Amino acid sequence: MLHGKHILLVISGGIAAYKAQTLIRLIQKAGGTVQAILTKSAAEFVSPLTVAALSGKPALTELFDLTQETEIGHIELSRSADLIVAAPATANLLAKLAHGLADDLASTCLLATDTPIMTAPAMNVRMWEAAATRRNMATLRENGVIVVGPDEGEMACGEYGPGRMAEPEAILAAIETHFEGAPKPLAGRYVIVTSGPTREPIDPVRYISNASSGKQGTAIAEALAALGAKVSFITGPAEYANPQGCDIVRVTAAREMDAAVEKALPADVAVFCAAVADWHVANPAQTKIKKEAFEDPPPLNFAPNPDILKRISTLESGRPDLVIGFAAETGDLEARAARKFAAKGCDWLLANDVSTHHGVFGGNGTDIVFFDSNGHERWGAMTKTAVAQKLAQKVAAHFR
Ligand code: C5P
Numbered sequence: 001m002l003h004g005k006h007i008l009l010v011i012s013g014g015i016a017a018y019k020a021q022t023l024i025r026l027i028q029k030a031g032g033t034v035q036a037i038l039t040k041s042a043a044e045f046v047s048p049l050t051v052a053a054l055s056g057k058p059a060l061t062e063l064f065d066l067t068q069e070t071e072i073g074h075i076e077l078s079r080s081a082d083l084i085v086a087a088p089a090t091a092n093l094l095a096k097l098a099h100g101l102a103d104d105l106a107s108t109c110l111l112a113t114d115t116p117i118m119t120a121p122a123m124n125v126r127m128w129e130a131a132a133t134r135r136n137m138a139t140l141r142e143n144g145v146i147v148v149g150p151d152e153g154e155m156a157c158g159e160y161g162p163g164r165m166a167e168p169e170a171i172l173a174a175i176e177t178h179f180e181g182a183p184k185p186l187a188g189r190y191v192i193v194t195s196g197p198t199r200e201p202i203d204p205v206r207y208i209s210n211a212s213s214g215k216q217g218t219a220i221a222e223a224l225a226a227l228g229a230k231v232s233f234i235t236g237p238a239e240y241a242n243p244q245g246c247d248i249v250r251v252t253a254a255r256e257m258d259a260a261v262e263k264a265l266p267a268d269v270a271v272f273c274a275a276v277a278d279w280h281v282a283n284p285a286q287t288k289i290k291k292e293a294f295e296d297p298p299p300l301n302f303a304p305n306p307d308i309l310k311r312i313s314t315l316e317s318g319r320p321d322l323v324i325g326f327a328a329e330t331g332d333l334e335a336r337a338a339r340k341f342a343a344k345g346c347d348w349l350l351a352n353d354v355s356t357h358h359g360v361f362g363g364n365g366t367d368i369v370f371f372d373s374n375g376h377e378r379w380g381a382m383t384k385t386a387v388a389q390k391l392a393q394k395v396a397a398h399f400r
Pocket of ligand 1: 194273276325
């Protein structure tokens with residue numbers, strides 16, 4: 001319920017702007033009040049008159065509208081709200097917010113406030129996945145901006161993927177959670193999550209690694225933190241290595257990851273999501289290996305890395321209450337994963353097929369077979385975020 005809560009709704013220009021009208025109604029139905037600001041391009045998608053009629057207040061658009069400036073003032077406007085919600089939030093609006101640009105009423109209000117800000121990004125999938133947007137989103141998350149969505153699906157432009165604005169009902173739920181405080185079933189629990197690839201040096205400039213993006217581990221760490229767990233996120237050099245609300249420990253080689261896990265113990269739960277190299281080069285060269293020094297390609301001698309998952313699963317004392325492993329296989333998934341589950345000694349194992357044609361490494365989707373002492377079950381095709389949420393809920397249920 002939102003009784004007594006005043007929301008400043010910033011609508012920026014995207015096809016999803018029409019959904020902001022539903023959001024206004026939902027907020028009002030829940031007992032809240034809404035003051036809407038439209039960017040110039042939002043006014044091309046929805047009429048300020050309609051928004052004004054729905055919200056019962058003039059829809060504001062211009063920074064230099066004297067009446068608005070003298071009677072309300074943009075500073076007062078943003079500070080008097082209990083929450084600012086930018087929905088839809090375009091790539092442009094998010095970039096401006098990340099960089100502190102203020103060249104219209106919407107961006108000025110977002111900058112001139114210490115009121116919490118929630119954003120519901122909406123954009124084409126390529127724009128959402130662009131390196132610049134990813135950097136901006138990481139900055140915004142670091143700055144404490146709440147991000148809802150985007151959803152994955154068919155886009156107005158005909159492409160498929162993440163970028164669709166979260167449904168108004170989901171945004172309302174996030175607003176209510178913000179005010180009520182979400183239930184925190186994992187409060188007081190301490191969790192270790194490993195993620196990403198490891199990098200095993202050959203010489204000071206060359207290394208052996210793998211294609212793990214860190215997406216699944218990041219999503220799991222965030223989902224556990226959202227349920228109140230204190231998360232120590234131990235990551236190799238990955239593209240995704242910045243989960244919100246977690247303590248981050250960055251490592252390079254498997255033996256460093258092992259040492260970091262050891263240091264992070266004791267823990268209630270350990271999730272081993274990292275794609276750890278099985279071997280390291282036994283004697284990495286101290287200086288760059290010169291092509292001229294070898295007639296044939298130089299031989300590499302390998303030594304085994306510690307199997308972190310197995311080591312922690314079989315600890316005689318100080319074993320986490322719940323140890324969760326992953327299995328990345330290429331073919332014959334269930335049989336191989338079943339063998340791995342038995343060999344590692346973990347409590348749960350999440351197996352998926354990472355053959356290149358499945359696009360799991362680096363992709364947003366996966367297809368999990370879940371093993372525990374009762375047997376195994378297929379979770380079916382899901383996004384990595386959905387897998388993370390399901391796993392976090394299962395962890396919470398384990399401790400209930
Ligand atoms: O043996 P394999 O690498 O297939 O097992 C995968 C599982 O074991 C993952 O949970 C991974 O994080 C973990 N693992 C580990 N240390 C290793 C190798 C794998 O923790 N050296």
